[in-house]
Amino acid sequence: MSASIMYGDILAQKIRSNLKIVVNELKEENIIPSLTVVIVGDNPASKTYVKMKQKACEKIGIRSHVIELNSDISEEDLLNQVINLNEDDSVHGILVQLPLPDHINEKRILEYIEPTKDVDGFNPINIGRLSIGQDALIPCTPLGIMELLDFYGVSLRGKHAVVIGRSNIVGKPIGQLLLNKDATVTYCHSKTEALSSITKQADILIVAIGKAQFITKDHIKPGAVVIDVGNTFLSSGKVVGDVDYNEVKDHVSQITPVPKGVGPMTITMLLHNTIKAAKNFK
16 A cells, blocks of 8 residues: 655646735735734744745735744733733734743733634634634644645545544644534543554544654554644754654555644644634625
8 A cells, every 4th residue: 555645736826826816805904914923032932934925925815924032021011012002903813923932821811802803723722612602713734634635535424533632722623623513522541541542543643742653653543644743853953743654654545644734734834824813804
């Protein structure tokens, strides 16, 4: 068996081309979708991600602005920044780049972002709407995974989906999205006993644990669909996922590569959410 490779970069380009058309249509109505990113401190990875987001915005015509704040900013001052952005009608999307310094309560900051501008989809109101199947701004990586599954023709109804990982950013929301599409969902995590006995039951395996090449052929049922959310830089400079790609690629029916898999879809869904927020603002 040779797996069909689910390239996220191909789908991302297709979606971005369509989003650019939507942006141009909005501009004809004098609406320019606008995203403001708040970054605190000098985390190199965060700065790289923010630059990638800016570049992606510029390419399709979204106006982007970055507010850079010192790492010693107080929690109250950061909250005031968020409140000001909430009240600014020229800003459609607000994104506070994580992680934040230890002295700042991330949960509190995210709760203050106006739900209609919460393009990361992390505000509890958006998470609540997602959980009961209402329209919401959905976390970008899970939304991107759902787009990938749809584009590559993966049937979800009645299928057993196993999610490894229970983060609020990926694990929990992707499980909920799959459930909303009539999949049967099992969550696994670091405390799960006999992990492989559960993962081998999966028709669709979503892996988001942050452990390089942790999932091997022994964890996967032959012919399963595997979505690898992992992204780890090895000392050699190579980027790998949570799945041992070379070992499992001839064992599964479909699989996302790392890189060029889920990653490009995450920023694409940020663009999608920003445009959605702008359209809802009208």
